[in-house]
Amino acid sequence: MCGIVGYIGHREAYPIVLKGLQRLEYRGYDSAGIALYDGKDLNLCKTKGKVADLKTLLEKEISTSGKLGIGHTRWATHGVPNDVNSHPHYSNSGNLVIIHNGIIENYDSLKKELIKRGYTFQSDTDTEVLVNLIEDVMTNENIKLGKAVQLALNQVIGAYAIAVFDKNKPNEIVVAKLGSPLAIGIGEGEFFIASDASPFIEFTDNAIYLEDHEMAIVRLDKDIKIRKIEDDSLVNPYIQKLQLNLEQIEKGGYPHFMLKEIYEQPLAIKDTYRGRLLADEGIIKMAGIEDNMKRFLNADRIIIVACGTSWHAGLVAEYIFEDLARIPVEVEYASEFRYRNPVITEKDIVISISQSGETADTLAAIKLAKSKGAFVFGVCNVVGSSIARETDAGAYTHAGPEIGVASTKAFTTQITVLTLIALRLARAKGTMSSSDYRRHLHELELIPEKVTEALKADKHIQAISELYKDSRNMLYLGRGYNFPVALEGALKLKEISYIHAEGYPAAEMKHGPIALIDENMPVIIIATKKGHYDKVVSNIQEIKARKGKIIGIVTEGDVNVRELADHVIEVPETLENLSPLLTTIPLQLLSYHIAVLLGKNVDQPRNLAKSVTVE
Numbered sequence: 001m002c003g004i005v006g007y008i009g010h011r012e013a014y015p016i017v018l019k020g021l022q023r024l025e026y027r028g029y030d031s032a033g034i035a036l037y038d039g040k041d042l043n044l045c046k047t048k049g050k051v052a053d054l055k056t057l058l059e060k061e062i063s064t065s066g067k068l069g070i071g072h073t074r075w076a077t078h079g080v081p082n083d084v085n086s087h088p089h090y091s092n093s094g095n096l097v098i099i100h101n102g103i104i105e106n107y108d109s110l111k112k113e114l115i116k117r118g119y120t121f122q123s124d125t126d127t128e129v130l131v132n133l134i135e136d137v138m139t140n141e142n143i144k145l146g147k148a149v150q151l152a153l154n155q156v157i158g159a160y161a162i163a164v165f166d167k168n169k170p171n172e173i174v175v176a177k178l179g180s181p182l183a184i185g186i187g188e189g190e191f192f193i194a195s196d197a198s199p200f201i202e203f204t205d206n207a208i209y210l211e212d213h214e215m216a217i218v219r220l221d222k223d224i225k226i227r228k229i230e231d232d233s234l235v236n237p238y239i240q241k242l243q244l245n246l247e248q249i250e251k252g253g254y255p256h257f258m259l260k261e262i263y264e265q266p267l268a269i270k271d272t273y274r275g276r277l278l279a280d281e282g283i284i285k286m287a288g289i290e291d292n293m294k295r296f297l298n299a300d301r302i303i304i305v306a307c308g309t310s311w312h313a314g315l316v317a318e319y320i321f322e323d324l325a326r327i328p329v330e331v332e333y334a335s336e337f338r339y340r341n342p343v344i345t346e347k348d349i350v351i352s353i354s355q356s357g358e359t360a361d362t363l364a365a366i367k368l369a370k371s372k373g374a375f376v377f378g379v380c381n382v383v384g385s386s387i388a389r390e391t392d393a394g395a396y397t398h399a400g401p402e403i404g405v406a407s408t409k410a411f412t413t414q415i416t417v418l419t420l421i422a423l424r425l426a427r428a429k430g431t432m433s434s435s436d437y438r439r440h441l442h443e444l445e446l447i448p449e450k451v452t453e454a455l456k457a458d459k460h461i462q463a464i465s466e467l468y469k470d471s472r473n474m475l476y477l478g479r480g481y482n483f484p485v486a487l488e489g490a491l492k493l494k495e496i497s498y499i500h501a502e503g504y505p506a507a508e509m510k511h512g513p514i515a516l517i518d519e520n521m522p523v524i525i526i527a528t529k530k531g532h533y534d535k536v537v538s539n540i541q542e543i544k545a546r547k548g549k550i551i552g553i554v555t556e557g558d559v560n561v562r563e564l565a566d567h568v569i570e571v572p573e574t575l576e577n578l579s580p581l582l583t584t585i586p587l588q589l590l591s592y593h594i595a596v597l598l599g600k601n602v603d604q605p606r607n608l609a610k611s612v613t614v615e
Ligand code: F6R
Pocket: 307, 308, 309, 310, 311, 353, 354, 355, 356, 357, 358, 359, 362, 405, 406, 407, 408, 491, 492, 495, 610, 611, 612
């Protein structure tokens, strides 16, 4: 949560920092601020609101010139979103200025100490405490900024990605990282600092991703030196070539990133299995699995840890692993798992699923599992992310950047990777017949085309959305493989339209939720041909008998549900265990259109942020 950007070099910093903040707004968008050094003065402007609000205000209030600048877009943790709590924050002398992504947990005791020493505070933030702590160390010890940052951070408990500079020494920015991401882009006589590489992708494809407990002094006249915060030891910088391109992080003609990402799914799924799925040869190749095949074959069970949409993908994987590979699976919310002293042995495999690769609870769950001797396999989208680095092995989803806060293509590509793994293990264990295995491979290869088909219902779904946009509640039902899809459909609706929605296994309806059904309750029910179809049709009858409004997600050509339901949305036929890849598409479009019709901010829903780097 929170995005940080910095620039030092020969160009004007303001446009780079501003554009960078716009690209990082997915990380938090309740307030924003920029500090620029123009060669003489330090100019700072910050405000509650979005980066667009900051731009309007800043261009009226301060000079935008200067070749050194830092900026921040915030998702509030300490202190409500308001102008004062926005970053950057000054130190008491006004010499130091800082931006911070993370939480300083012991800020209260540090603040009390600083107050005793005469420091005063304008904001309620932990960040203002940190910048004053740095200043205090710097003045007391009479040392340079870099050393002061290091000594101050050794007193800090918490998580941070920070960038700080001293207006009296405007040829350097000091950065440090623990728990929150920080990338340094390296150009010709210029450096970029950001929470991810998107702010500097058009300027350089060379980047260093700081590891936890590392800091760097980014200085114009010298090579970057990276040091361990604890003991000052030097670390060899690893310069990575970035794969990202500008097109991937722009809207490309779509009104919202979410819609673009929904429509990207055929290609994203193809990119996920490209080079891994050789259907004609009957081969699945995944290095992370092949290299660790023995472990997977000897595992007592698989524990999946994740949050939100990724947790839903984990639930789909539970069905598919148990069904095809006959390996017992447990799916855990990372936030619960990490705090409940779980029984984990060396014969367990933990699979962590995360789009961003930065989710704090998932990271903590991984660390816990590793400390108990489990082998941890990561399924991540963001290359080089903290989770990708922390896990013993893994597989990327290769979905490309997902910028809309509501996860769409991440979900379907996570399911694709997990399906490939399940199939590979099933083959190795001999739990599937050769013909069934090959049928699955061929059918998986057809999924992108079928997603394209499913997307053709878009206009029809928009018309249905018009009818139900004013509902106060909605119920989503599905069975078997499509129960997690019902959960995911309900989550999508909640997060972007703010309509209350619940997902349930269809058969559980009779155990409580049926009491909610009346003529005002729309029920979205997934009733594809192969997924316990007759039983789901009975559930539909029960809803109809209570006058609920029925929107059925059905297989192409369905007759029975069409007769009963108020509306049907068709998806192409596929194997039952691949059906979530198709049934999820209409649910994404339904939530998208309802949110647009209600005038909600689809890409940046209130109170949310794309990567949840605080617990
Ligand atoms: C929902 C959504 C969140 C994320 C969750 C985990 O649309 O985006 O529920 O799925 O915060 O994030 P990652 O996958 O980045 O670990």
